[in-house]
Amino acid sequence: MNIFVCIKQVPDTEAALIVKEGKSISEDNIKWIVNPYDEYAIEEALKLKSNIAGSTLTVLTLGPKRAEAVLRTGLAMGADLAVHIENDEYLDPKTIGKALAGAIKKTDDFGVVFMGKQGIDNDSFMVHTYTAEYLNAGVATNVTAFEYKDDKILIEREIDNGAKDKITMSSPCIIGAAKGLNSPRYPSLMGMMKAKKKPITKLTFEDVGVIIDNKLIPEKLYSPAEKIKEAKIFEGDLENSVKELVNLLKNEAKVL
Amino acid sequence: MGNIGVLIEINNGSLKKINKEALSLAKSSGNDVYAIVFSNNIDSFSDEFKGIKTIINIKTDMDDYKPDNYAATLSEIIKKYSLNDFIAGYTSLTRDMLPRVAAKLNGTLVNDCIEIDLENRTIVKPIYAGKLLQQYKLKDEYNLYSIRSNVFKISDLDGNAPNVEEFELINVDELTKINEVIKDDSGNIDVVDAEIIISGGRGMGSKENFEKLFDLATILKAGVGASRAAVDAEYASANMQVGQTGKVVNPKLYLAFGISGAIQHFVGMKTSKVIVAINKDADAPIFKKADYGIIGDLFTVLPLLKEELSKID
Numbered sequence A: 001m002n003i004f005v006c007i008k009q010v011p012d013t014e015a016a017l018i019v020k021e022g023k024s025i026s027e028d029n030i031k032w033i034v035n036p037y038d039e040y041a042i043e044e045a046l047k048l049k050s051n052i053a054g055s056t057l058t059v060l061t062l063g064p065k066r067a068e069a070v071l072r073t074g075l076a077m078g079a080d081l082a083v084h085i086e087n088d089e090y091l092d093p094k095t096i097g098k099a100l101a102g103a104i105k106k107t108d109d110f111g112v113v114f115m116g117k118q119g120i121d122n123d124s125f126m127v128h129t130y131t132a133e134y135l136n137a138g139v140a141t142n143v144t145a146f147e148y149k150d151d152k153i154l155i156e157r158e159i160d161n162g163a164k165d166k167i168t169m170s171s172p173c174i175i176g177a178a179k180g181l182n183s184p185r186y187p188s189l190m191g192m193m194k195a196k197k198k199p200i201t202k203l204t205f206e207d208v209g210v211i212i213d214n215k216l217i218p219e220k221l222y223s224p225a226e227k228i229k230e231a232k233i234f235e236g237d238l239e240n241s242v243k244e245l246v247n248l249l250k251n252e253a254k255v256l
Numbered sequence B: 001m002g003n004i005g006v007l008i009e010i011n012n013g014s015l016k017k018i019n020k021e022a023l024s025l026a027k028s029s030g031n032d033v034y035a036i037v038f039s040n041n042i043d044s045f046s047d048e049f050k051g052i053k054t055i056i057n058i059k060t061d062m063d064d065y066k067p068d069n070y071a072a073t074l075s076e077i078i079k080k081y082s083l084n085d086f087i088a089g090y091t092s093l094t095r096d097m098l099p100r101v102a103a104k105l106n107g108t109l110v111n112d113c114i115e116i117d118l119e120n121r122t123i124v125k126p127i128y129a130g131k132l133l134q135q136y137k138l139k140d141e142y143n144l145y146s147i148r149s150n151v152f153k154i155s156d157l158d159g160n161a162p163n164v165e166e167f168e169l170i171n172v173d174e175l176t177k178i179n180e181v182i183k184d185d186s187g188n189i190d191v192v193d194a195e196i197i198i199s200g201g202r203g204m205g206s207k208e209n210f211e212k213l214f215d216l217a218t219i220l221k222a223g224v225g226a227s228r229a230a231v232d233a234e235y236a237s238a239n240m241q242v243g244q245t246g247k248v249v250n251p252k253l254y255l256a257f258g259i260s261g262a263i264q265h266f267v268g269m270k271t272s273k274v275i276v277a278i279n280k281d282a283d284a285p286i287f288k289k290a291d292y293g294i295i296g297d298l299f300t301v302l303p304l305l306k307e308e309l310s311k312i313d
Ligand SMILES: Cc1cc2nc3c(=O)[nH]c(=O)nc-3n(C[C@H](O)[C@H](O)[C@H](O)COP(=O)(O)OP(=O)(O)OC[C@H]3O[C@@H](n4cnc5c(N)ncnc54)[C@H](O)[C@@H]3O)c2cc1C
Pocket: A013, A036, B200, B201, B202, B203, B204, B226, B227, B228, B229, B230, B241, B242, B243, B244, B245, B246, B247, B257, B258, B259, B260, B261, B262, B263, B264, B265, B268, B278, B279, B280, B281, B284, B296, B297, B298, B299
């Protein structure tokens, strides 16, 4: 089977984000990481690969030159091939979905495509579904359990109120990985050495057959007005503190 | 701009609060509003639809969600009635359904909007887990928006009753087939829906101690949340996690017990109207983000709080 993982490069969650000219974040001092949900996607893809003899695992990213690093991480973890659609411009989720689908379609017998349920940068929560539509494949989002059995794909995913769906799909299909799916491995030192030497296939938008035509246009990026909070803090006599707290929640904040 | 569609989700025989928020937003635009209702029984809540033009009713039960059929049906409705702007709540159902519909229509969707100007098709949504806000303009033929709960105001119901049109569910190849829904019968309130959330962190020390939070939650009709450290230590289940890799919540009251207040936790609950922190460490970062705080041992505070809260009704 030809297995794919789409990996997005995102800023580290600890990164202090500084807005540049109301448009984009300043990239100085930003540490870039693999989108955390895509780590679950890679791990699950590696597990599937080891279950299906002769299968090939390709990692795919769309992004600027620096995004190559996430492909190296994927290769170091155990992927066989890497594809990079290099791009420096802003793209809306629909266009990203089309481009990823275009790159995957170049392999006509692609099987399961693992993606994250969400990028922790734009939190758009949809690129995997767009990709599925343009590949005419099934998609399950928020996946917390995955099994491949007798050519069927059995999935569990979380929905509201602690409930779960059990889903069946067949290959080809897209998985939107969520926390709880697995525990991603760390790339080994040996893996990292080897990954440095593996080639990365570069594709252009022409290669993937997509004309950029964004319909979602970013206009302004800014920091939310943070409430300057003067917290009322109680200390010492806890019995009185609790009484006073409940009184304030009821009569001052009016939330009880 | 043309007509506006709103997706209605029925929960235990009534409209979800977020649908009322979506309907109010749609009506405020002054354009014709169409409510799309997947339900076998719309009579029981038809009062909620005063002032909108048409209810489009698909006679099926939302509990019987079939992703491919529902997406095909909704996209046909959107085309047929020229619903060039379409609003829904940002819920677990629409996280699955709306991107499918947007993709089928080759349209544009923005999730989790906190401001929407329908006339100009500009919206604001939190990005980077709410560390920043992004304003976007939508320029597509079909524009879809999901809204964050508890942000948009519910306006009074007035106006005429809408007419009702039925629409058949479209059956297509089911690429994603839901075989079974396993309900959680614990009776716990999901933090995403809760108006009050009681959360515990590593400071709770054990799964058994978390039961004390559930106790308190029963009194307050609250949901119980957790930090990632508490989930990792298996004191709490993963669906309770609040934060960057957990759920984003927006309650009126958030009580944090034994949570230090790491940035990844904070971004998931910072829009709470009132934040209360209980922590024994006076230097815990959570106190800088709270409205009220008690410095002390949570195990002493919990029973006192339970007693005090039992007194109010
Ligand atoms: C990529 C990434 C994503 C993450 N996503 C999330 C996320 O979604 N949600 C999340 O919560 N975290 C997330 N984290 C983890 C986050 O960084 C913190 O590690 C975590 O929030 C800490 O949880 P905590 O506050 O419960 O534990 P700690 O930081 O260990 O704090 C425990 C607190 O309990 C107090 N305490 C202990 N005993 C008592 C007592 N008896 N009485 C009163 N107070 C007591 C202590 O003083 C301390 O302040 C993420 C991290 C990364 C790197």
